[in-house]
Amino acid sequence: MKYTIVVLVENKPGVLNRVASLFRRRAFNIDSLTVGRTEVPDVSRMTIVVDSDELNIERLTAYLYKLVNVIQVNNLTTTPSVNRDLALIKVQASDENRAHVMQIVDVFRARIVDVTNNSLIVEITGDEEKIEGFIEVLRPWGIIEMVRTGIVSMARGGSSLLVESFPVSNFSRVAV
């Protein structure tokens, strides 16, 4: 099953390498990994989607906490949250099919961000399901190139993930 793990790390050189290296070393498969800045200047946030099981996610969480630069690890898999992936899709668009493609873009509430005589670049954001659906519908028209950012995730509700105190409770949950 796919798990969405949000890792808050110190914004320092080499931290991405430490995290990625941990996944390799402990033989976890990363589905997607994104990293970016947060509301706190010194803190970066990674959203990592990993294919695993409950026991191994607990192991992974404990290993992540062993990295000195990792401040906090949250498993958002079952937390009500907003998940967004962004895709840029360059699709063939000749005079004959351009209208069809633009119709599909409209239906999915995507946006056209670049136009040439025979192609369009379409930008779409949404959860994984929506983007997969969009790609499937576009595919027959001829996808020239595609790039996706990978999932970013944020829990619903009024509070920030980054808690002041250290989440010791995460550790005691490790025990059965």
Add this chain to the structure above:
Amino acid sequence: MKKKLTGAQIVWESLVREGVEVVFGYPGGANLPLYDALPNYPIHHVLVRHEQGAAHAADGYARASRKVGVAIATSGPGATNLVTGIATAMMDSSPTVFITGQVMSKLIGYDAFQEIDVTGITLPITKHNYLVTDVREIGAVVREAFYIARTGRPGPVLIDISKDAQQNTTEWEYDDSPIQLPGYRPDLSPSRQDIQRAVEMIQSASRPVILAGNGVIASGAMDEVLDFAEHTNTPVAMTLLGLGGFPASHPLALGMMGMHGEAWVNMAIQEADLLIAFGMRFDDRVTGNLKTYAPKARKIHFDIDPSEINKNVPADAALIGDLGETLRQVLDYIQPCDHREWLETIQQMKSEASAYNILNHAGQKHLYAAHVIDGLWRTTGGDALIVTDVGQNQMWAAQYYKLDKSPRFISSGGLGTMGFGLPAAIGAKFGSPNAEVWAIVGDGGFQMTQAELATAAQEGLKINVAIINNGYLGMVRQWQEFFYDRRYSATPMRSPDFVKIAEAHGLTGLRVTRRADIEATIQKARQIEGTVLVEFRVEKEDCVYPMVPSGADLHNMIRRPVPSMVFEEEEQNEAE
């Protein structure tokens, strides 16, 4: 008050502040500024013969003193030569700091002469590491490094410092404010609930066994473990690195567990209804086949490292935190237990095993390693600081040198690093100057780092090296005997004349070939000034028994053929 200092000076100033008195190292192009500044500081530098030796010596120092050991190397090959030693310290949670020189910061990334990405290489074998290219960061980084190395679950930290950062100057003064590491909290402790849960399990057990590991010694929790064991009448099995964590002479001491553990210890674990693990990580050498491991037992796991819980063996209760502190809390709730029946069962298994013990045979004809270690134990009153290499010598040392204290046994457990013994013994002697240090090594491992004899000679160090020479890479040969139809591929080893090797270094070499000479020669070695090498020419094809084959069930041990029967048969053959 702020002083204008070079980066190199800040390194040494900081080491002095951390209480460092000795460092092990090797100079080179990229750490020249460090070495140039060194003579002005009250720190003794031990010049090793290979950087691996420096790493093991720092590790040995740390384990003997429970202070942070420090090794220094230059960039490129100097740094890569440390790698085996860093990995050894990582696997055995040894508090160490490694400082490497790096090429000028403007050359980093351009494949400069002797440039290597040492922080990249050591990422998975350090607790944490740093690349410093700005002189203003050095002071803070050294402080953090020592703090990380010695707190929580200890481990190696590496600091790679570019040559320009060592040369440049900055205004510096010692900062003694609390260290701020938002993602590093070594001070975890178990909840009241966790403790209650464990106490209930302990109180209701009828066949409990304590598994004491390296964490007992790392935490300095020997007294608490003793209290706990006596209070609950629970027998104590030890891992290799846990030896000395509980007195071997105590009636509740079982001995070593695992692949070469005593038969009754492994049987007790397999029969137990509760395992109480103190600072050990259920390594495969300890558990054998996990599917059949301690099938009747619930498990309580005490560890300071949350990632060890449920890693190999699922825990029914987990207490995360410093062992000594946690045990003091647990003891508040514990009522005395009586496990007489269980202890008698174990005693029964123990007496049955004595027939297999080579020491219980009076025959004088054969020189077994067991006799050597036993002789060493007797002669030194069981109070030597034993540093082993890896292989048969290590297992025999663990089985026959009965330890009542710690730290008294230093060995490469997790990584199993051959060549560890001699350099680690040198480090251990600096870490514990009043201890009688004996390195117990094999003919193979000794020759891997034999060059460090020159280090011991140059330092005028008094250590003793017992070479258990059986003319083979003995442990590999043993596996070939048991599992590869005795095809001794690449294991016979011709050694140099070890006595002459010692003499070439201006040291004393002694040789023992007869069982009757063991104790007198050891006694002689102890009295000679300076490092002494004693070569024991032991039985060539002796094995370490019992043995649980790799991956086999813990109770399926290969036992030693009963010695009295073997010897009688031999004598009969001779008579014919």
